[in-house]
Amino acid sequence: MISSVQNVSNLSMTRALGAVDTENSASSSAATMPGAAGAAGAANGMSFASVMGNMASDAVSSLKGAESMSFAGIKGTATTREVVDSMLQAEQTLQTAIAIRDKVVSAFLEVTKMQM
Numbered sequence: 316m317i318s319s320v321q322n323v324s325n326l327s328m329t330r331a332l333g334a335v336d337t338e339n340s341a342s343s344s345a346a347t348m349p350g351a352a353g354a355a356g357a358a359n360g361m362s363f364a365s366v367m368g369n370m371a372s373d374a375v376s377s378l379k380g381a382e383s384m385s386f387a388g389i390k391g392t393a394t395t396r397e398v399v400d401s402m403l404q405a406e407q408t409l410q411t412a413i414a415i416r417d418k419v420v421s422a423f424l425e426v427t428k429m430q431m
Contacts, residue, residue: 367415370412370415371412373408374408374409374411374412377404377405377408378405378408378409380401380404380405381401381402381404381405382405384397384398384401384402385398385401385402
């Protein structure tokens with residue numbers, strides 16, 4: 316499941332966004348919340364695609380962290396609180412990603428309805 320989500324972080328590799336540089340790791344490590352990532356992207360002059368790529372990379376790392384924490388909980392090396400906190404953070408990340416996807420699809424449908 317994580318590997319299929321990881322494909323989203325490669326948005327710059329699609330043919331429509333091939334010229335976009337998404338390798339700005341300074342802003343991706345500084346901004347963890349979606350609103351903060353958008354504000355950091357605007358301040359640094361980053362493109363929309365690079366901000367979305369950074370957010371997707373952060374989401375994948377959050378989901379991987381929750382997955383590894385759940386395995387640590389099964390093994391007994393992590394406390395229940397750590398596992399629950401990690402899972403709640405992953406759930407919030409997934410809900411945010413779904414909401415952003417829905418907004419992007421809605422915007423795309425609005426653009427396709429426009430008359431030329």
